[in-house]
Amino acid sequence: MTITVHGEKELAARTGHLFAKPEREFLCAAADLNTWSRREARVTAIGDIAHRVQQGLTIRKLYSSAALTDEEQRLHLLDLRSAGAQVRIAATALPHETIISDRKAMILAGRTIRGEREFTATTSTILIEGVHAMFEAAWEGAITLTDYLAQDLPHIDADGKAVLQMLTTGLTDEAAARRMGVSLRTYRRRVAEMMRLLEAESRFQAGVRAGELGLAG
Amino acid sequence: MTITVHGEKELAARTGHLFAKPEREFLCAAADLNTWSRREARVTAIGDIAHRVQQGLTIRKLYSSAALTDEEQRLHLLDLRSAGAQVRIAATALPHETIISDRKAMILAGRTIRGEREFTATTSTILIEGVHAMFEAAWEGAITLTDYLAQDLPHIDADGKAVLQMLTTGLTDEAAARRMGVSLRTYRRRVAEMMRLLEAESRFQAGVRAGELGLAG
DNA sequence: CACCGCGTGGCAGCAAATGGCCACCCGGGG
DNA sequence: CCCCGGGTGGCCATTTGCTGCCACGCGGTG
Structure with missing residues (x-):
């Protein structure tokens, strides 16, 4: 089943339940933290993440280097890592955010149109497996947050x-x-x-x- | 077995035999036609391609939109298609050329250093399968040459x-x-x-x- | 031949960007 | 208090970028 929604509100309303409780694996790819979820949501989530990781959840988050340019995001990424999530930085821009929850549900974000973004959410196995493969490849090609921070790139506030x-x-x-x-x-x-x-x-x-x-x- | 070579000459000398006679499937991803093989080679190859496709070879070529900006490459892509190769245009820049021959041998190109490019050639199944998966994903996300030409983008000579x-x-x-x-x-x-x-x-x-x-x- | 269209180049004038210089304000130390 | 250092803003000279105008040359056409 595949649907397309406009704006984050509608997305949350119609598909939130599919992504609220991942059990085995939660994958996320995005340009940076701002584009996806709002700050408030992020701040409250750290404890929850640590708890779920304890329960056996694997969290892998793939970002572009844009996520490292401001101090706030930088700190949040370090927090995520402390909470047990794996964080890597890809060499590409990752303009289309992707979330895959337990390989059962997936969200793909499109371009922004008139201030709202368009999202495609699906539970189609074929689609998810395909994107999952791409994610894996991208993940393998990316470097860990630790390694990334070891070099260092323009620090842009x-x-x-x-x-x-x-x-x-x-x-x-x-x-x-x-x-x-x-x-x-x-x-x-x-x-x-x-x-x-x-x-x-x-x-x-x-x-x-x-x-x-x-x-x- | 994986080796790294510098420059196209050394690449051809050491790995040419691995890619000369694909039988089932030949995949190629690149930013445009210039970056990979020289013009002369391209011109002579069309007949050969048509023949191999007749024999059951599948050829898929994935390029960035840069391949459409000059008339010569544009025409060559149309020739390729006529010869039976599938051609798609990806939305990304594809800076690292990739060739996969029969899923048995693969070349990955690196960045140019002092005028020469560095290539990694491998016959490792694990590596090839990984990249093949990425290629598939990218291929699925790309649009056909026909569709691409239907829209039209800056024509830059x-x-x-x-x-x-x-x-x-x-x-x-x-x-x-x-x-x-x-x-x-x-x-x-x-x-x-x-x-x-x-x-x-x-x-x-x-x-x-x-x-x-x-x-x- | 005259005429036209087109790409090129020179000139001039204007707009934009770049960077040096100095003055100001502000928040710490001496 | 003075002094210092850093960020800011105004002023100005210079460089760089942008474009309208006109002229020239070239190939094609009537």
Whole structure:
């Protein structure tokens, strides 16, 4: 059975029961933590996760490097790991979030349309097995959070992300500065800082790099 | 058995025999046609492909949209299809070329280092099955060449790609124009044209888009 | 031949971005 | 209190990017 829903609310309402109580295996792939569930939900869930892992649940979470760029998400990932979840970082952007619960139910997220995302939820074995295989491959190709943190990549805070967001939108510096409530000079300082972090010599290069790191969404 | 070689010559010399005569199934995933085999080889191969398909060989080729941006590759893909190969276009950049021959031998390409690419060739069943699964998933998620051509995406010729290359390198317009042997004015016209094709309002945006389409490699 | 369309290049002017310099404010230490 | 350091913002000079305008050359057509 496969259905398509629009927006997270409808998703939760219609399929929440399928994903609430995984018993054996819970897989999750996403660009970062923000795109999927809201912060409040995350914060309350840690204890629950630890408990379920004790009961024999395997949790594997696969993120893009975008999940490591802000401090809050970074800390949450470490918490997840402490709670017994496995966390890896993939080299790709993972623009379509995926959740597979006990290989019995799956959610695939689509692109955002008019502020809402479209989700496909299914219990079809064929679909789930296929995506599960892809997940496995991606998982195998990804590196552990520990290894990832051992190297280290541009540390971009919420402010930095906001700047990238402005750039991605195509605004001029002046408009972007107004929107962020800072002066033109400061905004440009931030842009320069982003380019330094991304090791880019031109804005075009910075765009490519940001895209690669999944920061331009 | 797994080996790593540097450069296409060494690859051909040491592993050519493993991939020369596929009988059942030949899978190939790559960003575009240029990155893998040279043009001459491609041109002569069409007849051979048709013949093998007659003998029962299944050929599936998965490319990124970058393979559709120049006319020559476009035509070659249509030729491949005529010869009986299945061709699909994936939404991702496919930066690592993959070839799987009869599920018995596999090549994975790495990044380019000092002008040469590094390849890993293997006959390990475990590795091949894993990647094969990923290929399947990617294949299922990709759309056929026919469907892809039905929509249509930016048509970027060799010149346009050269421009994107310059931009990716981070050169100033002046340096890039010199290197391409055109005037500053003309170079900028090309850049503007690229931005139009990529539907970008700023160079940063264009960079992101080019990255998404696998054109910034 | 004249005429046209098209790609190119030079020039000019403007907009955008980049970065140096200095002044300011603020929160710690001496 | 003064002083210091870091983030901010204004001002300004320079560079870089963007584009309209016009001219030139080239190949095709009437």
